[in-house]
Amino acid sequence: MESLTVVEVLGAHGEVVSRHRFVYSGADCRVSIGRAISCDVIVDDPRVAAEHLVLHCRADGSVTVTDPGSINGLTLNGRRVRGAREVRLIEPNVGLGRTRIRVRTLGETLAPEQPESAAGGQRRNLFLAGVAVAALAAFTSFETWVEAPVNITDALASEIMPLIMVVGIWTSLWAMLTRLNRSVWCWLPHLAIAGAALTGLGAGNWLLDVLAFAAQIRNPQTFKLPGLFLLVAGILFMHLRLATRIRPRRIAIATAALTGCVIALVTWIHHLSSERDVNMVAELGPIMPPALYLARGTPLSDFSSRLGALRGEADERRASALKRDPEPEEYGD
Numbered sequence: 001m002e003s004l005t006v007v008e009v010l011g012a013h014g015e016v017v018s019r020h021r022f023v024y025s026g027a028d029c030r031v032s033i034g035r036a037i038s039c040d041v042i043v044d045d046p047r048v049a050a051e052h053l054v055l056h057c058r059a060d061g062s063v064t065v066t067d068p069g070s071i072n073g074l075t076l077n078g079r080r081v082r083g084a085r086e087v088r089l090i091e092p093n094v095g096l097g098r099t100r101i102r103v104r105t106l107g108e109t110l111a112p113e114q115p116e117s118a119a120g121g122q123r124r125n126l127f128l129a130g131v132a133v134a135a136l137a138a139f140t141s142f143e144t145w146v147e148a149p150v151n152i153t154d155a156l157a158s159e160i161m162p163l164i165m166v167v168g169i170w171t172s173l174w175a176m177l178t179r180l181n182r183s184v185w186c187w188l189p190h191l192a193i194a195g196a197a198l199t200g201l202g203a204g205n206w207l208l209d210v211l212a213f214a215a216q217i218r219n220p221q222t223f224k225l226p227g228l229f230l231l232v233a234g235i236l237f238m239h240l241r242l243a244t245r246i247r248p249r250r251i252a253i254a255t256a257a258l259t260g261c262v263i264a265l266v267t268w269i270h271h272l273s274s275e276r277d278v279n280m281v282a283e284l285g286p287i288m289p290p291a292l293y294l295a296r297g298t299p300l301s302d303f304s305s306r307l308g309a310l311r312g313e314a315d316e317r318r319a320s321a322l323k324r325d326p327e328p329e330e331y332g333d
Contacts, residue, residue: 005029005057006104007041010093014245015183016102022057031055033101047072047097056086061107063089072097125188132195136163139199143206163198170194178243189242197235204231214292225263233259 002025009018020041022029033041036050043052049070056064064086067074073082075095081087092102140163144156174190204227212220236255241248 003029003057003059003061004106005031005055005063007031007033007055008102008104009041009043010100010102024057025059028059029055029057031057033096041101043096043099043101045097045099048099052096053084053094055089055103057105061105063103063105065089065094070096122188125192128192129188129195132192132199133167135199136167136195136202139202143202167191167194167198174239174243181244186242190239193235193238193242197231200231201228210292225267229259229263232263 002023005022005024007020007022008016009020011017018041020031022031022040031041031054032039032051033043033053033055034051035043035045035048039051049068049072051068052070053074054066054068056066058064065074065076065084066086067082067084069083073080074084075081075093076084076087077090089103092104092108094101094103137160140159141156144159145152147155171187171191171194174194175185175187178184178186178190205224208220208224208227211217212223217223233255236259237248237251240246240251240255244251246254
């Protein structure tokens with residue numbers, strides 16, 4: 001019975017550059033890969049040795065990999081390996097130098113057939129992008145209306161136009177990065193992420209202001225910073241997951257570290273500038289309807305009595321201080 005092994009050399013975006021078929025029966029098949037013309041598969045990569053790796057394909061469909069002695073080693077089963085000897089190939093992709101190959105056998109499991117038209121996925125992406133943009137427009141309109149400007153049309157236009165520019169530029173940059181890494185644009189998914197992110201940022205900030213007013217929290221930034229960290233890290237994770245081929249775990253670590261460092265740096269710089277500014281006035285939260293106030297207030301009569309007691313205590317302390325350190329007498333000219 002004949003066995004078949006196919007070695008595919010992949011391009012930068014995962015497309016097949018060349019395909020090599022090896023048919024064998026009975027004995028195992030040996031396939032050498034490298035830059036030398038004596039190799040079965042020739043790779044044009046200066047970071048690949050003359051004979052960089054040898055595949056041993058067996059009749060049962062298993063494949064083992066051996067590195068004859070390259071300097072840069074191999075990427076096998078998701079790990080960097082040097083001096084590999086008869087390592088069983090579990091994942092089909094193998095990295096050598098800056099080249100990737102894919103080893104296919106008769107025992108491989110193929111993905112299901114995809115329909116000719118990707119209208120279903122396109123409709124889903126269009127729906128998600130539409131919902132995100134509509135939610136962003138609705139929240140922006142609501143926030144502008146709450147501020148009650150004299151001319152709401154002009155105020156809304158001044159808010160919407162910069163927002164369109166920011167979302168357009170942000171989406172375009174991520175779409176171009178996706179095109180460079182994956183040979184596709186993915187405009188709609190990136191637009192959906194951007195719209196949902198801005199809506200979540202604005203709505204979350206507004207909701208925290210309402211809760212801070214209701215509970216009379218004097219420093220809502222304590223709650224805003226963790227929420228901002230989670231939101232920004234999640235946005236970057238989704239964009240990078242869509243635009244690159246980096247592993248999700250590495251993306252999560254990188255986005256968490258980058259977001260945390262940036263937020264900490266901005267917070268530290270703001271703290272230093274506020275300490276040095278003698279004209280700095282503490283920023284108060286927005287004024288909300290009294291119906292949202294949940295904290296229990298003090299009756300006016302109790303407040304007045306406490307105020308009188310506080311004044312009497314202050315007068316006593318002032319008199320005591322003057323006895324210990326009298327004020328200097330003022331002399332006329």
